[in-house]
Amino acid sequence: MNHEKQWRPDRGASAVSAERLCKRYKNAPAPALNDLSLEVRQGEFYGLLGPNGAGKTTVISIIAGLVPPDYGTIRVMGMTFQKERNEIKRIAAVVPQEIGLYDKLTAIENLVFFGKICGIRGKKLTERVQYALEFARLTGHARSQVATFSVGMKRRLNLAVGLLGDPRLLILDEPCVGIDAQSRNLIHEQLTAINRRGTTIIYTTHYMEEAQQLCGRIGIIDNGRLIQEGTPVILLQQRGKANLEELFLDLTGKGLRDS
């Protein structure tokens, strides 16, 4: 089955453009985002790193249109949520950190439901569901309830649902939390392949090794600000560090953020 995209990215053009984003949640002692700007180009695999509470999820939520910024502008593929919310939702997909699946439904029922909600119908839906099942290596478990799945199977399906609409922008919030090495490896391979075919990926993770391996460019956020951005290789050279974890601790400090 041919799942190659019709759409080709305009490499170099902006996929996500965030300018001077500010966000403070009600009753929060400090702003979640404080004048944060970042640019993700089409076809990029962009890693968003930061300690707990740094503002990663807020950035992702704003890019996904889940929360509006208090100040600043956000553009996705040149479009704004004020004018083209539904169009953005059609071309961008978010894979939440939590498992966004119905436990009581089977894998195929979940895929069909979310596919129809994305507006996919008929033969295309059948193809996309089949693709998603193959992607998640769950063809043999298509008619099993998600409640019976292991964490790894749920994570793979969670990710596969995000691919149903063939998104141009894929936003992944810690997609490999709590899974075994085999599932993680499969997800890494699949994401790399998807990115090569042109999908822009924004990826948040706490695993530095994972970010170093997958991401073409990373941005490190702390206290609601983008404190460092660039390719892993260049960042490591600039700071004279052996690996991304050392660089991360050097930039954000070793003190616990949630104690």
Add this chain to the structure above:
Amino acid sequence: MMKVFPAIIKELLTLVRDRAGLLVLFLMPAILVVVITLVQENILELTGQKNFKVLFLDSDQGGLGKLLREQLASGNLELVVQDAKQARVGDIEAAVANGEYQAGIVIPPGASRRFQKAAARLLQPDQGAARPQDSLVTSLYLFMDPAMMAGSRAAITGRLQNALAAIALEVKLSMLSKTMQAALDRLGVPPGSTPLANEKLAVLFRQPLLAVTENQVGGQSGGVPQYNPVQQNVPAWALFGMFFTAIPIAGSIIRERTSGVWTRLMTLPVSPLALFAGKAFAYIGVCFCQFLLIALIGIFLFPLLGLPAFIIATKLPAVLLALLLSSLAACGYGIFLGLACNSYEQASTLGATTVVAAAAIGGVMVPVYAMPHTMQRLSIISPINWGLDAIHALLLRGAALPAVYGDFGRLFLFFAVCAFLAWKLALTRQ
């Protein structure tokens, strides 16, 4: 609109696989309607539809006992005649006191003879006194179950007094007829020239001259079933079950919100309205199934348990509309709860408390007319009362559709307010 259908199917599939939830939704109102209707037999007593078991001991063995049994034979008294040679007054008293029988009647020895003598003395020349004389009264003993309601006591006492008055009247008329005949014979009046001195006298005295004609109010007497616990409880507990669906609806929304499903859905090109509509349509179907189940219990099971059958033959389209609006109100409340509460525990506690309270003040457990005045006035705030009032008006009073527009309007307004608040909360939660 195309996205509502997958939402409905998803909701129904999720619901069908939640067997515990289904049991609560269907079994709970089914059990409650059977148990409460059986327990509420006292309403049958209140409405005079219950048969009372009455022990009857004729220690006299004269004519009075036979006449009394004949008088009490028809109606709702089930006489259990005791063997006068074996039973004693104390046995009757004990059997009634322990609740085995609702009442006991004892005719003491010599009662018939005293009664006949008193009747004969009534027309003696020396009985010219203008006031009743206690010495002429023959007393029977009546024992009543102390746990019986006042209305039931009055019903039994009334039946007995009517029967005794009829027997006394017959005997008095017979005596009067004989006395008159003797007097007319002495005067030489030819037989048959006056109705005062023959058997016609008794017939003449029995002829009723005043009567009460009971009319059904609402002008729809034909086909309208009589009020009874079944007609009260079937729609009442069905509505209770229907409003209880608010809890699983809220639960399903909270599960979506606390998992990543809600986040995912909010990033997809779908309006929360379509998702809520999917939930509402699915649960409206559940509500109709609940009503169907409870109605079938009322129609087929209740007669087997000795209760009257539930009758829903009249005004079916209007009743269905009442059910639709009640279901909408329940679903709207469930969606609101799902967005207002932060955990399933919160939603289930708040939902169960409010639904039970709405049921209590809405006339599910006790009919509104039997409540204290303050509670009757309070019942107007209960959406369950609006639905129940509309169904009762349609089924029992034979009301036309315009008569329940007020209840329908309130139900729809309740749904609209809940849906609006849910919509605002959904935007906030987003």
